[in-house]
Amino acid sequence: MALASAWCVALFGVDGVPVEIEADVGAGSVRTQLLGLPDAALHESKDRVKAAVRNSDHEWPTQRVTLGLSPATLPKGGSGYDLALACVVLAASQAVPDDRLHGTVLLGELALDGRVRTVRGVLPALLAARRAGLTRAVVPTASLPEAALVEGLAVHGAATLTDVIDWLKGSDEALTPAGAHPEPPPVPPGKDLSDVVGQPEARWALEVAAAGGHHVLLTGPPGTGKTMLAERLVSLLPPLSADEAIGVTAIHSIAGLLTPEAPLVATPPFVSLHPSTSTAALVGGGSGLAKPGAVSRAHRGVLFIDEACEFGARSLDALRTCLEDGEVRIARRDGIARYPARFQLVLAANACPCAPPKDLDCVCLPAAKRRYQSKLSGPLLDRVDLRVTMRPLTVMLGPEVGTPEPTAVVRRRVHQARARAGSRWAPHGWRTNAEVPGPALRKEFRLPRTATTLLDRALAIGALTGRGADRCLRVAWTLADLAETDEPTADHVAAALEFRERRRP
Template sequence: MALARTWSVALSGVDGVPVEIEADVGAGTVRTQLLGLPDAALHESKDRVKAAVRNSGHAWPTQRVTLGLSPATLPKNGSGYDLAIACVVLAATRAVPGDRLEGTVLLGELALDGRVRAVRGVLPALLAAKRAGLTDAVVPVDCLPEAALVDGLNLRGASTLTGVLAWLAGEGELAAAPEPAPTRPPDGPDLADVIGQPEARWALEVAAAGGHHLLLTGPPGTGKTMLAQRLAGLLPPLGRDEALGVTAVHSTAGLLTPHAPLVSTPPFVSLHHTTSAAALVGGGSGTAKPGAMSRAHRGVLFLDEAREFGAAKLEALRTALEEGEVRLARRDGIVRYPARFQLVLATNPCPCAPPKDIDCLCPPAARRRYEAKLSGPLLDRVDLRVTMRPLTAMSGAEVAPPEPSAAVRARVHKARTRAAERWSAHGWPTNAEVPGPALRRDHRLPRDVTGILDRALSLGALTGRGADRCLRVAWTLADLAEVDRPTADHVAAALEFRDRRTP
């Protein structure tokens, strides 16, 4: 009997669990048995690995091969275990030494000719391996730039199974991890391109400064989409930990490229109203994959023509807006994906959407039905609501040229810095993430400042959640004004944002 072991990683959402792979080769019926809750893709790996081993100049054992993946109760899925299985079986038959396998994580899919192909989720897998105390890793050479984001691991890149087997035998070297290349964020669309809309531009700045959600309502062609596309460009670059968290989600979704392995700028995800609920939230058989809400983590999720999405998809946003994560229950268990995004909704005021509201031809009942497509509970979670002005001129519409994104971004950065310093002891990076009880208990404002909120609550014009969100916006307005605490004017302006109308 011959036994060998090595390591790989199983992913559950963006959380990894190290998997010990053991191979036992001994007497018995000639077959290869895989234990440990493998999925269909992993079951098929037996045939892929056999062909790759033969085409790499080695023989597959003609005895009974038992492969155990531990922990045995954890579902295993995907093709990323191929390289580890091939190496551990050959080590068990003494075809190659197994000394280097003991503390090494191996990730990679094998082609039938022995090439090592890239797999998803390398970054979260290596982060989990590092937390577990493993020190060495072999990954597909195409995944080396992504793997190099993890410090503290001895990384090697493999292009073929033959190269890995030669490295195990001490007869060759694998590719080393490259030095991280400096990345320059691409130039996005500039806010100077937007004509007019002073209220909407101000709301966009407030949203960027505090991390607030935004609803833009107006006729077609007034610049709703243009403004939404420019919000991500006003946000500051992601910090190291935030960038790794966002990159882990994109790695799990298979969206990373070797040329841009680190997502260092806030992502912008725009969806068409025909998008399915699974594409929005996440889904798939077995273990659910991340959806658009998770891909927009620490960035912007834009829903154009929001009232056309349908109630089921819109209401699915509510939990993520409150908790900043998506929980998906499937056959193989519950996975969690981060989803701390800024939501931007754009919609027409009515079905006919004339250039001016006074020209609306919709019957009152049709207009009410259209407005009801955005439910009260969803709107209650949107901090800023702005009605766009119709355009009246294409030239000479403004006394001064519109501000570029760079000028607004500088003010946003200063406001975010003030907020981050204020909440640093609690770990809240933006005002939008501060819990309501903390605002009311630890940073209570005087009664003469919040009196307008008390009156709105007593009249039923505002919910408790809405009052908390008004307080958060008021703190953002104070940060933009560079004052220490919100005033009554800031609170009144925040309340006006809940239902702002323009003539």
């Protein structure tokens, strides 16, 4: 008997680590031993793999089988190692040649009858394999559209373990080669801004938010259009670039949200949450290594939190770090999972628990109102760039309402403003005004003193924090881009400061 090895990938967040799987079949008591810190699901794979091999008309070795997963100190979990384990055991027992196992990563869960089932995280796993220098991959046939997104890797699809065995024996027709890079699905028509009645200030804030990537707080009575505006923000955003689409798709792959019909996420995602959402569902969590939460699924898109004051204060405050850093880092016993989370946050809230159509009709006690409003803490609101108080509707039809601008017209202005910002920040690696760090705004792109007089006065009287001043400058740059001026003026800074001085809910 001999020694054989193959490759798989362990995922930690969106980061993958290649795992070398070795099999030794030799003398000793008849048993199968799995080494390398496997979790419960991986430890059970010994029995799944044995049954799959037997039901594929091959014999499991009647000697001692030792399986080692290296790096040995790296925790490993899941059922995606099944296919690699079966192949190395057969190669070590000399039932199949091992030539094609060199430089090949194998991903897939085995059914007891030998079928190869799909697993989550195929895309980030193959990206990690390519970075490690591996040249080939065998994945479940159902995962081929997703795997075809990875260029520079020869990808093959397998329906059964027998197909993989035939391929290892030299039959090139046994596996299905990956097709061309899948085209993004057609973008469905989004909801149009012309459906929103009135609310000129909120519509303008939505346009500014889309142009600069800023966060928004919409406050007002129920039925004034807060949810309608939030749902229409995503239709104003430009399509994702190739790199952004791959990054977003990798997160959706780990979350198990991809389908063979739509393997590529090419449009900004929109994620809406209910007040019953837990903290773990919001930012990510779970036993062992954490799974991606709503903030990561909304990466490069919009996260909408309706009835924000109905959420737990702890859950909302968990957003603070990812709003600042653009990623989530969740520490667990088995390691730290990192997930990108650069999204646009839209908060919608009522002014009080009873939420009357008009403020004069409020029956809430002052203590109840303060308790309700305190769910949105000061540090969280300090990270929200645009705060808008929406007005109760007074008329639905008639000449007073006018004709609202449709999404197509507003989107054109947004794309032009984003193009101006992109060309300005491209040498520094920033995409939008919201991503520019404060030191760069205060030094390299410092505005003249005449433009920042109001900002300095607000800082002097304590009406604005240092973080708030940086965010005002970012909004001012966005207003300048929409106005097609080279840099913000005093009027742009004043307008940005006005957005932050709206009263809290």
